[in-house]
Amino acid sequence: MPSISEELIQEAQLQPLDRRSRDLRRRVVDAIAGERRGHLGPACSLIEILRTLYDEYLHFRPDEPNWPLRDRAILSKGHGCLALYAILADKGFFPLADLPTFCAPESYLGGHPEAEKIPGIEASTGALGHGLSIGVGMALAARLGGSDHRVVVVTGDGELNEGSVWEAAMSAAKHQLDNFTLLVDYNKLQSYGPIHEVLGLEPLLDKWRAFGFGVAEVNGHSVDDLRRLYASLPLESGRPSAIICHTVKGKGIGYAESAPEWHHKARISDDELAALYQAIEEAP
Amino acid sequence: MRKSALNAVHQLAQQDERVVFVGSDLGAGTLEPMRREMPERFFMEGISEQHIIGMAAGLAMEGYIPYVNTIATFLTRRCLEQIAVDLCMHNLPVRLIGNGGGVVYAPLGPTHTATEDIALMRVLPEMTVIAPCDADEIKRLMPQTLEWPGPLYIRLAKGGDEIVSRAESGCTIGEALLMRKPGRVLLLSTGIMTQRALRAAELLAAKGIDTGVLHYHTVKPLDIKQLLALLSGIELLVTLEEHTLAGGFGSSVIELLSDSLQPLPPVLRMGLPDRYNGGYGSQNHLLTTAGLDAVDIARQVAQRINGDAPA
Numbered sequence: 341m342p343s344i345s346e347e348l349i350q351e352a353q354l355q356p357l358d359r360r361s362r363d364l365r366r367r368v369v370d371a372i373a374g375e376r377r378g379h380l381g382p383a384c385s386l387i388e389i390l391r392t393l394y395d396e397y398l399h400f401r402p403d404e405p406n407w408p409l410r411d412r413a414i415l416s417k418g419h420g421c422l423a424l425y426a427i428l429a430d431k432g433f434f435p436l437a438d439l440p441t442f443c444a445p446e447s448y449l450g451g452h453p454e455a456e457k458i459p460g461i462e463a464s465t466g467a468l469g470h471g472l473s474i475g476v477g478m479a480l481a482a483r484l485g486g487s488d489h490r491v492v493v494v495t496g497d498g499e500l501n502e503g504s505v506w507e508a509a510m511s512a513a514k515h516q517l518d519n520f521t522l523l524v525d526y527n528k529l530q531s532y533g534p535i536h537e538v539l540g541l542e543p544l545l546d547k548w549r550a551f552g553f554g555v556a557e558v559n560g561h562s563v564d565d566l567r568r569l570y571a572s573l574p575l576e577s578g579r580p581s582a583i584i585c586h587t588v589k590g591k592g593i594g595y596a597e598s599a600p601e602w603h604h605k606a607r608i609s610d611d612e613l614a615a616l617y618q619a620i621e622e623a624p
Numbered sequence: 625m626r627k628s629a630l631n632a633v634h635q636l637a638q639q640d641e642r643v644v645f646v647g648s649d650l651g652a653g654t655l656e657p658m659r660r661e662m663p664e665r666f667f668m669e670g671i672s673e674q675h676i677i678g679m680a681a682g683l684a685m686e687g688y689i690p691y692v693n694t695i696a697t698f699l700t701r702r703c704l705e706q707i708a709v710d711l712c713m714h715n716l717p718v719r720l721i722g723n724g725g726g727v728v729y730a731p732l733g734p735t736h737t738a739t740e741d742i743a744l745m746r747v748l749p750e751m752t753v754i755a756p757c758d759a760d761e762i763k764r765l766m767p768q769t770l771e772w773p774g775p776l777y778i779r780l781a782k783g784g785d786e787i788v789s790r791a792e793s794g795c796t797i798g799e800a801l802l803m804r805k806p807g808r809v810l811l812l813s814t815g816i817m818t819q820r821a822l823r824a825a826e827l828l829a830a831k832g833i834d835t836g837v838l839h840y841h842t843v844k845p846l847d848i849k850q851l852l853a854l855l856s857g858i859e860l861l862v863t864l865e866e867h868t869l870a871g872g873f874g875s876s877v878i879e880l881l882s883d884s885l886q887p888l889p890p891v892l893r894m895g896l897p898d899r900y901n902g903g904y905g906s907q908n909h910l911l912t913t914a915g916l917d918a919v920d921i922a923r924q925v926a927q928r929i930n931g932d933a934p935a
Contacts, residue, residue, distance in 0.1 A: 455714060463685065467709050473675045474710060477682020484644075484664060485686070504706070507675035514669075 344526075344545060344584065348559050352586040355561035356624045361387055365592045367426035367439060369616045371449070374440035376613075377606040378451070381596060382496065383422035385527035385560070385587035390415075390427050392566040393492060393523075397573075402432040405459040411489050412478050414463050416471020417496035417525060418452035419604070424461075425449055433460035469502025471495060472522065476512050479520040479580075490573070494523045498530030501539045506551065509580075513552025518574035521581040522553070525560065527589035531603050548582040560585030593619040625783045626723055628759040632766030633691045633721075634658040637665055640770060642687060646680050648673060648694040673698050677706035677718070684716035689770065695729070696722025696738035696779060704744055711775040712750045718775050720745075725755060725779035725815060726866030727901060727910040734900035737910075738779070742814075743871030745777040746844045753844040754797060755779040755815035755873075758787045761841055764795040772797060781816045782907055788819050789839075800840045800847040807834020808859040809925055812851070814840045814873045817864040820911075823918035824925065831922075833929055843873050848880040858889045860928055864921065865895040866911065892928060894921060 357365070364387050372378040394400075398411040415424050422442070429436045434448075441447035448457040452466030463474045475493040482489055499505065512520050526544070528535050535541055549555045554575030558565050566585070575581040589603070590596035593616060608616075630645075634655060637643040644665040645655060659666040669676050673694065680690035692699070699722045700707070711718050722741060729736035745753045752772065756762045762780070769776055793801055803818065804825050813821040818839040825835040838851060855861075861881075863874030874893035881888050896914050903910060911917060915924065 463681075464709065464713050467705055469674070470678055470706065470710055473678020473706070474682040474685070476675070477679040477684075478686055479682075480667075480679070481683050481686030481688055484688070504672075504674040504678065507670075507672035508678065511669055511672070511675055511679065 344542065344586070345557055348557055348586045351559040352561050353588055355559060357592050358563070360391065361592065362620055362623065364391060364423070364426045364430065365620045366617065367429065367436070368422045369613065369620065371422050371425060371439040371442040372608060373613055375443040376608040377443060378422050379419040379604045380422065380593070381529070381590040381599070381602040382417065382420045384591045384593060384596070385525050385589045386420045386423040386494070387591070388561045388563055388566060389494065389523055389525060389585050389587070390423050392563050392570060394427050394431055396567045397570040398492070399489070400460070402460070405433060409487065409489055412462050412475070412491045414465065414471040414475050414493045415453060416465055416493050417468065417499050418465030420496065420525065421451070421453040424453065428458070428460040434458065468496070468499040469504040472505055472508035472512070475520060476508050476515070476517065479512070479517045480515060482519055488519070490519045490521065492521045492523060494525060497524060497526045497528065497535050497541060498538070500524065500541055509548070509551040509553070512580040516578045517580045518576070518578055521573055521583065524582065524584050525587055526584050527587040529589045529598055529600060529603070531600070533600055544584055552579060553582040554579045555582050555584070557584040557586060560587035561591055592623045594623060595619060625756065625759045625762050625780050625785065627783065628762050629721055629766060629778065629780055630655050630693065632763060636766065636770050637662060640689070642689045643770070644683060644688050644690050646676055646690050646692045648676055648698070650693065673703040674706050677703045678710050680718045681710035681714060681716055684718050685714065689717050689719070691719045691721060693721040694723065695736065696725045696741050697736060700738065700741040700744045700777070707775070708748050712748045715750045715774045717773065719769050720775070720777045722777065722779050725781060727896070727907050728782040730901065730907050730910045731904045733904060737901055739868050739896050739901070740871070741779060742843055742865070742867050742873055746876060747871070750774040751844065752776045752797065752842070753779070754842050756781070756841045757816055757818040757839060758785050758789050759783070760787050760791070761789040761795060764789070764791070765797060765841060768797050779815060785816045786819050788822055795841065798842050798845050798847060800838050800842070800850045802836065802850070802854070803839050804835070804837040806836025806854055806858055808857070808929060809833055809835040809862065810854060810858050811835060811837045811862045811864060812840060812877055813837060813864040814843055815866055817866055817916070820916065820918045820921060821864050824921035827918060827922035828925055831926055833926060835925070840873065843876060846876050846880055848884065851877070851881070852884055852886060855886065855889065860925065861889050861891045862925055863891065863893045864916070866916070867895050868898055869893050869895040870898050892925070894924070
């Protein structure tokens with residue numbers, strides 16, 4: 341039996357976009373306009389999760405990306421980087437004008453984010469199932485160093501297929517890392533098709549609970565709900581937190597929503613590009 | 625050798641607060657003095673090699689110097705992607721200490737022997753690979769690992785191996801050690817093959833074939849400069865390794881020699897065959913079966929030098 345709320349899934353599907361959500365999606369399309377390729381669907385499901393994280397929760401200094409007291413955020417689903425690039429540029433970590441260089445031969449903005457090249461990226465990701473373990477190490481380091489900064493790791497849902505995720509989960513619980521939060525972008529679709537057909541995750545909340553996490557689920561496109569939930573972290577004292585964010589892959593681009601072919605798209609034409617901007621304009 | 629290496633980790637941790645120890649599920653009592661003295665920097669994380677490497681990466685990104693220890697083959701095969709992406713791509717100072725390099729765990733079978741670990745580690749950019757020959761040598765190398773840049777793989781031998789390294793010879797990561805001057809033959813060896821190389825050189829000398837031994841405790845970066853300086857008059861170079869011939873120490877030597885574009889003597893590579901070990905017994909048994917005991921090494925070298933057909 342699924343442990344998730346069908347109501348929240350429906351809310352996420354119906355969630356209207358405000359102006360900022362629309363703007364950030366335009367930035368994503370700006371980025372793919374250069375090389376005409378990118379993981380559009382996985383970025384659009386992430387926008388509100390990341391936007392609320394950077395607008396409301398994380399402490400950081402764009403002009404001092406390695407500020408020691410900053411909170412650490414790792415995008416473990418590195419293929420969602422278009423959303424993160426849009427937000428980091430919006431926050432001033434690097435110029436917005438650089439977004440269209442995404443995937444260009446000499447660009448620092450690659451198809452997966454590299455820490456060495458991009459201000460604001462804590463860890464290079466792309467190979468899935470790595471971010472949690474790195475985050476656990478960072479959270480342990482914060483504790484060892486007596487610092488109260490926090491660590492947030494964002495994973496995809498397909499990414500939870502990786503066994504390493506669950507190794508890290510056991511470790512986070514063992515160390516009672518309540519400075520560690522996992523956000524799962526649960527858009528229900530992986531590259532090949534629906535999660536429940538490829539490798540089902542349910543009952544997902546029960547799984548994280550059983551692994552020793554404080555657990556919550558949320559409409560992952562509702563900025564208000566995400567804000568309230570982030571403000572309540574840690575969900576339980578002495579436990580790491582896992583928030584299952586119900587989202588829609590391709591959210592905000594009607595014809596790309598929940599469409600596997602928009603997981604990754606290359607050779608995007610002028611017409612398709614114009615259609616993307618228009619779809620964002622017309623999204624509810 | 626393992627005890628020496630782990631005691632050194634404890635000593636380094638006493639000197640430097642950045643040092644932390646991460647194990648998987650090691651033997652009961654491993655590094656107990658360190659655990660008692662500094663429990664906050666001692667981690668035993670369970671049989672989860674992928675996670676351990678990522679966690680060590682996270683600690684290193686925050687300024688710590690993790691020493692990670694488990695059985696060599698689990699530390700290199702199971703979590704190869706984590707080592708490549710989390711450690712090498714980020715060029716982090718994480719030290720991997722692999723127990724039982726080569727066929728030390730012979731009785732436990734091929735799931736436990738590390739016969740391609742050097743190959744796996746040496747192809748990774750930024751990785752340094754060391755394979756000391758005895759416990760004294762690891763004691764000299766360990767202090768140097770503290771400030772060594774980037775990730776480092778330390779291949780440990782069985783322990784109780786004959787001490788052949790000498791304090792007066794010095795020991796610096798990245799520099800080969802000439803243990804016996806070359807004549808017509810020069811044996812290049814790594815790890816505990818150096819003891820066998822020295823015995824084989826004695827046997828060859830007794831037959832009138834002067835043979836030198838150049839010991840490589842560091843496989844990557846490989847000290848090719850010293851080797852090139854020794855080539856004059858050499859009729860046969862021999863590489864010796866407790867490792868499959870595919871992609872290991874001998875391959876590395878040949879690659880760099882070839883790249884030097886110098887006139888080269890013939891190179892005979894000796895190591896383990898390109899298959900998983902079929903028997904059990906002991907390390908010595910498997911090495912002997914592979915033609916890697918001193919008498920057999922000397923016999924094969926003499927055959928080449930004297931132009932005899934190989935047996």
